[in-house]
Amino acid sequence: MRKELRFSGFGGQGVILMGHIFGKAAVFDGKNVTLTQSYGPEARGGACSVDIIVSDKDIHYPEVRKPDILISMSQPALKTYLPSLAEDGILFIDTSLVEYTVMENKGIPATELAEEVAGTRIVSNIIMLGYFTAATGLVTEESMKKAISKLVPKGTVEKNLEAFQVGFDKGKK
Amino acid sequence: MKPDTYFIDGNTACAEGAIAAGCTFFASYPITPATEILETMAKRFPEIHGSYLQMEDELASIAAVIGASWAGRKAMTATSGPGFSLMMENYGFALMTETPCVIVNVMRGGPSTGLPTMVAQGDVMQTRWGTHGDVGVVVYCPGSPQEMFDMTVEAFNTAERYRLPVVLLSDAVVAHMTEKVVIPPKEELDIVNRKKPKNSPEEYLPYCPDEDLVPPMACAGEGYGVHVTGLTHDERGYPSVDEKTQTFLVTRLINKIRKNSDDILKYEEYKVDDAEIIIVAYGSVSRSAREAVDMARAEGIKVGLLRPITLWPFPEDRIYELAAKGVKAFLVAEINFGQIVYEVQRCTDGHCPTYLAPRMGGSIHTPEELVERLYGINEGKEGSN
Numbered sequence: 001m002r003k004e005l006r007f008s009g010f011g012g013q014g015v016i017l018m019g020h021i022f023g024k025a026a027v028f029d030g031k032n033v034t035l036t037q038s039y040g041p042e043a044r045g046g047a048c049s050v051d052i053i054v055s056d057k058d059i060h061y062p063e064v065r066k067p068d069i070l071i072s073m074s075q076p077a078l079k080t081y082l083p084s085l086a087e088d089g090i091l092f093i094d095t096s097l098v099e100y101t102v103m104e105n106k107g108i109p110a111t112e113l114a115e116e117v118a119g120t121r122i123v124s125n126i127i128m129l130g131y132f133t134a135a136t137g138l139v140t141e142e143s144m145k146k147a148i149s150k151l152v153p154k155g156t157v158e159k160n161l162e163a164f165q166v167g168f169d170k171g172k173k
Numbered sequence: 174m175k176p177d178t179y180f181i182d183g184n185t186a187c188a189e190g191a192i193a194a195g196c197t198f199f200a201s202y203p204i205t206p207a208t209e210i211l212e213t214m215a216k217r218f219p220e221i222h223g224s225y226l227q228m229e230d231e232l233a234s235i236a237a238v239i240g241a242s243w244a245g246r247k248a249m250t251a252t253s254g255p256g257f258s259l260m261m262e263n264y265g266f267a268l269m270t271e272t273p274c275v276i277v278n279v280m281r282g283g284p285s286t287g288l289p290t291m292v293a294q295g296d297v298m299q300t301r302w303g304t305h306g307d308v309g310v311v312v313y314c315p316g317s318p319q320e321m322f323d324m325t326v327e328a329f330n331t332a333e334r335y336r337l338p339v340v341l342l343s344d345a346v347v348a349h350m351t352e353k354v355v356i357p358p359k360e361e362l363d364i365v366n367r368k369k370p371k372n373s374p375e376e377y378l379p380y381c382p383d384e385d386l387v388p389p390m391a392c393a394g395e396g397y398g399v400h401v402t403g404l405t406h407d408e409r410g411y412p413s414v415d416e417k418t419q420t421f422l423v424t425r426l427i428n429k430i431r432k433n434s435d436d437i438l439k440y441e442e443y444k445v446d447d448a449e450i451i452i453v454a455y456g457s458v459s460r461s462a463r464e465a466v467d468m469a470r471a472e473g474i475k476v477g478l479l480r481p482i483t484l485w486p487f488p489e490d491r492i493y494e495l496a497a498k499g500v501k502a503f504l505v506a507e508i509n510f511g512q513i514v515y516e517v518q519r520c521t522d523g524h525c526p527t528y529l530a531p532r533m534g535g536s537i538h539t540p541e542e543l544v545e546r547l548y549g550i551n552e553g554k555e556g557s558n
Binding site for chain 2: 020023024027032033034035036037059060061062063
């Protein structure tokens with residue numbers, strides 16, 4: 001098993017954190033993971049992405065070129081990164097912020113759900129991770145929860161785990 | 174960090190490696206792409222009662238590190254090309270005064286301030302010849318976050334064992350990449366500490382070497398009189414600017430590394446045994462090269478990879494041996510316009526051609542572009558450089 005992933009959105013959505021949570025979970029599962037991110041002057045609002053390779057074998061060349069899975073949490077990110085998606089790749093979008101119907105995709109209104117569940121859109125990234133985890137089965141639910149508990153700010157663990165569960169349940173359907 | 178398996182970037186791993194090696198003094202000036210080393214040290218040092226100094230510039234950073242080392246601490250500084258250039262004077266001072274310490278240089282695109290956030294490997298020869306005078310140096314070049322941890326520990330051990338400033342020459346890709354890093358339990362780590370004098374302060378000669386050419390080191394406050402000067406000095410440490418003392422001292426400083434190079438030298442080979450073409454690559458580029466080896470072999474081209482982990486000492490004997498044994502060609506892939514390629518060419522001693530796959534900085538070679546070159550070399554379509 002070897003998959004290339006690209007998570008994208010705008011700065012402030014916690015896209016980089018998504019990558020770190022997924023990567024840590026994959027390490028808990030005993031897999032090899034290489035995460036790279038672009039370094040630029042962008043802060044909140046700017047385009048933002050994180051690239052991950054996950055594999056049972058050693059990973060050498062560290063760059064993602066044709067992601068098998070693309071998550072887009074914003075319209076500009078979709079526009080930028082969709083051309084890179086592999087031909088039989090899977091696209092995940094936050095349908096609250098991204099409008100797209102051309103190719104088959106897995107959509108979840110992560111931002112709206114976040115407001116519903118937690119009263120804040122800040123956990124939309126974790127909802128997406130829950131949805132993605134259930135839909136792909138790339139990492140175990142347990143490892144993801146463990147990774148979330150370790151990486152989100154203290155005092156927000158419960159809220160984030162709740163958000164994860166909401167996304168996960170939607171993804172199982 | 175407690176012994177465990179982590180998912181951390183190369184810079185964090187480097188800082189943790191330093192702490193694991195016993196580093197308790199860190200003086201630096203922030204610079205991309207090395208800043209995470211400073212951030213980690215600043216966060217972690219209060220926990221281990223270390224001294225963290227953010228200095229006014231890189232000249233002061235290395236000067237503070239040298240001072241701390243003479244006060245008995247294991248000390249480190251971290252920077253990138255522009256800061257490393259500023260450190261060249263005191264790099265030489267540390268070599269001349271045999272001051273154990275570690276200098277981390279996370280390479281980015283140069284010359285000058287160049288490409289702050291992007292990778293290059295343009296500082297390779299600077300680590301070897303950047304400071305004036307004849308020197309023997311040790312330079313480690315890690316290829317992954319795990320090696321950022323392991324080689325930082327090793328760099329401290331070599332610095333302490335042979336009494337010199339050791340350079341950890343990383344690059345922006347390896348430093349910013351996040352991967353699995355295993356931090357082993359303390360008892361599984363070999364930690365080397367500098368030799369202390371066994372004789373009395375009256376008998377002690379601070380620059381009188383043992384058989385391994387390394388003099389025991391007395392530090393400030395230990396009751397020994399020590400004179401530290403960058404001038405050519407005799408065994409007492411006093412300036413003695415004459416030809417005889419110069420020849421004795423500088424020969425020893427160079428032989429200290431040369432005669433112990435079997436102990437220091439580190440490299441990794443992949444599918445070299447039956448290889449007709451050998452790629453030489455180090456740091457982040459070695460990862461592209463490793464992939465290129467498998468891709469080319471799938472097409473029937475017998476390729477191997479030789480990855481120097483110490484750039485100095487350089488695996489000269491091994492390259493000569495492979496060239497003399499009948500390897501058809503070497504291909505050196507590096508993110509510069511040719512630095513290590515000339516070392517490889519020298520070591521092959523005319524037995525086979527050496528080709529260069531250069532890159533100007535910004536990104537690492539793709540495996541495909543290396544495979545393309547390998548096709549050309551295999552089919553005899555490439556002229557020698």
